[in-house]
Amino acid sequence: MDSELVPPGLTYLADNIVSSQNILGVTREQSARWAQGLNLPGESETVLFAGCGYQYSGQLEALMSTIRGIDKSVIGAELPLRFARFQKKLGLNLPEIYSRVLARNADTEAQPLKAAVEVLRKIGVEPGYLAEEEPCCGAPLYQAGLHRKFAENARQAYQKMKSAGVKQVIGIVPYCTHAILKLFPDYIEGYDLEVKHFLEIVTENLLEHELQFPREVRVTYHDPCQLVRYLSMVEEPRQILQAIKGIELVEPDWTTREYATCCGGGGGFEAVFPELSQVLAVNRTRELLETGAEIIVTHCPGCIMQLKDGLRELKVDNVEVLDLTQVIAMAIET
Amino acid sequence: MKKSSNFKDYKKEIMGATHDDRLRLALSRSIKSFRANIKDALEKFPHTIDMAEEVLEIKKKAIPRMEELARQAIETIEENRGKGYIARTADEALKIIADLIGTGKLIVKGKTMTGEEIGLREYLEEQGNEVYETDLGEFIIQKMGSRPMHITSPSIHVPREDVAHLFSKVIGQEISVDSDIAEIVAAARDFLREKFFQADIGISGSNVVTAETGTLYIIENEGNVRLSTGAPPVHIALVGMEKLVPTISDANKVAEVTWRYANYTIPSYVSMVSGPSKTGDIEKVTTYGAHGPKEFHVIFLDGGRTELAKHPVLRQALYCLRCGGCLYECPVFAVTAGHFGDKYFTGIGAVWSAIISGDIEKAASIAYTCLTCGRCKQRCPVKIDVPEMIIELRKSLAESG
Numbered sequence: 001m002d003s004e005l006v007p008p009g010l011t012y013l014a015d016n017i018v019s020s021q022n023i024l025g026v027t028r029e030q031s032a033r034w035a036q037g038l039n040l041p042g043e044s045e046t047v048l049f050a051g052c053g054y055q056y057s058g059q060l061e062a063l064m065s066t067i068r069g070i071d072k073s074v075i076g077a078e079l080p081l082r083f084a085r086f087q088k089k090l091g092l093n094l095p096e097i098y099s100r101v102l103a104r105n106a107d108t109e110a111q112p113l114k115a116a117v118e119v120l121r122k123i124g125v126e127p128g129y130l131a132e133e134e135p136c137c138g139a140p141l142y143q144a145g146l147h148r149k150f151a152e153n154a155r156q157a158y159q160k161m162k163s164a165g166v167k168q169v170i171g172i173v174p175y176c177t178h179a180i181l182k183l184f185p186d187y188i189e190g191y192d193l194e195v196k197h198f199l200e201i202v203t204e205n206l207l208e209h210e211l212q213f214p215r216e217v218r219v220t221y222h223d224p225c226q227l228v229r230y231l232s233m234v235e236e237p238r239q240i241l242q243a244i245k246g247i248e249l250v251e252p253d254w255t256t257r258e259y260a261t262c263c264g265g266g267g268g269f270e271a272v273f274p275e276l277s278q279v280l281a282v283n284r285t286r287e288l289l290e291t292g293a294e295i296i297v298t299h300c301p302g303c304i305m306q307l308k309d310g311l312r313e314l315k316v317d318n319v320e321v322l323d324l325t326q327v328i329a330m331a332i333e334t
Numbered sequence: 335m336k337k338s339s340n341f342k343d344y345k346k347e348i349m350g351a352t353h354d355d356r357l358r359l360a361l362s363r364s365i366k367s368f369r370a371n372i373k374d375a376l377e378k379f380p381h382t383i384d385m386a387e388e389v390l391e392i393k394k395k396a397i398p399r400m401e402e403l404a405r406q407a408i409e410t411i412e413e414n415r416g417k418g419y420i421a422r423t424a425d426e427a428l429k430i431i432a433d434l435i436g437t438g439k440l441i442v443k444g445k446t447m448t449g450e451e452i453g454l455r456e457y458l459e460e461q462g463n464e465v466y467e468t469d470l471g472e473f474i475i476q477k478m479g480s481r482p483m484h485i486t487s488p489s490i491h492v493p494r495e496d497v498a499h500l501f502s503k504v505i506g507q508e509i510s511v512d513s514d515i516a517e518i519v520a521a522a523r524d525f526l527r528e529k530f531f532q533a534d535i536g537i538s539g540s541n542v543v544t545a546e547t548g549t550l551y552i553i554e555n556e557g558n559v560r561l562s563t564g565a566p567p568v569h570i571a572l573v574g575m576e577k578l579v580p581t582i583s584d585a586n587k588v589a590e591v592t593w594r595y596a597n598y599t600i601p602s603y604v605s606m607v608s609g610p611s612k613t614g615d616i617e618k619v620t621t622y623g624a625h626g627p628k629e630f631h632v633i634f635l636d637g638g639r640t641e642l643a644k645h646p647v648l649r650q651a652l653y654c655l656r657c658g659g660c661l662y663e664c665p666v667f668a669v670t671a672g673h674f675g676d677k678y679f680t681g682i683g684a685v686w687s688a689i690i691s692g693d694i695e696k697a698a699s700i701a702y703t704c705l706t707c708g709r710c711k712q713r714c715p716v717k718i719d720v721p722e723m724i725i726e727l728r729k730s731l732a733e734s735g
Contacts, residue, residue, distance in 0.1 A: 003731055003732050003733065003734045005694070005695070005698040005731045005732065005734070006702075006728075006731070006732045007341060007702050010702070076342065076345070078341070078342060078345075142725065143706065143725070143728075144728065144732060145725065145727075145728025145729040145730075145731055145732030145733065146732050146733070147729050147732075147733065148733060225705070225706075225707040225708055225709075229707070229708040229709070229711070229712065230708065254369050254373075258709075258712045259663070259709060259712060259713075260709075261665050261709070262665050262705045262707035262709065264665065264705070266705040266706055266707050267705065267706050269703075269705050272702055272703075273345070273348070273703070275349060275352075276348065276349065276352055276666070276669070276670075279352055279669055280665050280666070280669070280705075283665065283668065283669070284665070
């Protein structure tokens with residue numbers, strides 16, 4: 001029995017992970033749609049770990065926007081997130097919201113993943129992808145303090161990957177990568193998966209390529225917390241961006257690198273404090289806009305969602321948010 | 335369902351702060367000047383960064399020995415003709431102090447977070463004493479009937495215009511809202527001036543204490559601590575036991591790193607107090623009670639600290655120098671100030687709430703407000719891993735059911 005002290009937003013994510021192996025509680029089939037037509041092998045020693053954040057980015061955006069609306073109302077987000085029955089009463093039919101998103105955005109979602117595959121192939125890495133069989137890393141369980149559940153999930157995830165013949169994992173979502181690289185070994189005896197982040201694999205190789213962005217742009221880079229402060233990837237994204245011709249990298253005064261400000265979407269915080277999380281997203285977006293950049297580049301699905309929301313709230317429509325993988329893919333093509 | 339409604343109240347408080355424009359204005363001004371100042375201070379004295387590593391080692395060794403160091407300090411302080419006490423709990427500390435002070439006294443008080451922790455001012459007022467906070471920030475919030483919102487800048491949430499407005503009401507001197515800050519400061523100076531010399535008792539905290547010589551270091555800029563601990567006939571100091579280090583040489587390092595990371599190149603004053611005032615000028619006979627206090631009392635507060643020191647992860651909270659740097663880097667604090675916290679603030683405040691005040695529900699609310707983004711750790715001179723502590727705390731909260 002878990003304690004009543006865990007806020008409802010986090011128990012919602014946790015229940016979904018335990019029941020459906022993803023944070024939204026939807027079917028796994030939805031997650032794998034992005035890879036249709038890419039012909040990624042389902043069995044491979046090296047797999048790309050796609051993660052919830054990128055795979056469900058459309059659904060997550062829709063969910064967050066709904067929850068934020070409720071959180072700003074007199075009801076508050078606690079009850080709807082705790083009781084399924086309350087969701088119906090409020091007209092909060094989540095499965096329906098998700099399927100509407102799917103019908104609408106099937107093509108535009110998960111672009112960062114498609115771009116990642118494209119980049120990996122360009123440098124001669126052909127990753128596998130477990131698709132419906134990809135386990136959830138369970139990071140929100142860890143964040144919530146539900147370590148018994150996290151441990152159980154980690155062991156199952158490990159077994160699932162092992163029985164699929166996986167030896168190397170290419171992580172891309174910072175949270176997932178950190179979990180399977182740094183946390184799993186503490187919970188699994190004899191843990192032997194070789195885990196690397198996407199940037200570790202591509203950076204060196206990419207710098208040998210001719211990289212050219214389709215147009216001249218001012219770009220700023222937002223460091224995701226988990227990537228910069230937990231996985232120490234400070235230089236890689238900057239080396240890549242600086243190597244791309246046509247891109248001028250401009251950074252905020254103080255709040256960059258290890259001192260980058262969190263986008264407000266960290267570790268389930270957005271589910272516990274939906275409205276405050278949006279305020280933090282706006283604050284961070286403002287800091288990044290002060291650089292005068294036309295493109296905000298980052299490398300985390302959570303940050304992308306938050307910064308896009310920040311732009312929307314600030315009613316800025318001449319600046320876009322792109323994942324680093326998308327920028328690289330655009331620069332390799334030309 | 336009681337618990338979730340408490341969380342709801344807390345969230346309401348947090349969101350209220352988030353929508354407070356005056357608060358946001360005051361915070362953004364403070365964060366901006368803090369960052370400029372600390373950059374300047376560390377560039378001017380770059381050795382501080384290595385010294386901070388030494389300080390971490392000093393704290394790592396001293397924290398498991400707190401009790402022993404406190405006893406050694408008390409012995410030394412008593413050799414110096416002062417008096418030392420160990421208080422196991424906040425109530426014990428209050429009782430010791432109340433017994434020393436009694437009632438109907440005029441008290442001038444320097445800023446002490448440990449005092450805040452045990453509710454010292456309110457308690458002394460309840461006992462029928464007249465208490466004046468003399469730190470400008472504390473004075474402002476005392477007069478506002480508010481509570482500190484930052485550990486080194488308690489009135490960080492109040493913009494200058496609001497201070498001018500407040501002083502006009504409480505000091506009885508008209509101060510225009512357009513006044514510059516110097517005029518506002520001068521008004522507080524005039525008001526408090528005579529209190530220092532009328533006071534029966536002066537109260538202070540301390541930033542670091544040496545066991546070997548029984549010396550209290552008190553870092554300040556305003557001069558209010560010098561007056562509070564120098565002018566009245568009695569000086570009472572309340573100190574958390576985690577502030578103890580073995581030697582003067584250790585304490586010098588702790589003090590320098592503390593003020594540097596609190597954004598000062600050098601503070602105006604560092605007082606070192608080891609006993610009551612004395613003179614030997616007449617026939618070389620040592621006589622106690624010259625110009626400074628005749629009595630000197632030091633209360634070392636345990637209040638859960640010795641228990642906390644045994645925890646393999648959470649013990650890091652005791653390394654905290656209370657420089658306050660982390661608060662300026664917390665994205666949540668930047669919109670809520672000390673509403674994200676209790677007696678102590680932000681992520682590290684959750685640990686203090688859980689262990690020191692033992693208020694598990696409050697601690698849970700604070701713990702789940704932390705982003706675990708880790709920027710505080712980056713700023714911390716002794717690299718306290720707040721996210722690691724938060725996860726550990728959540729684990730014990732979540733799996734306690």
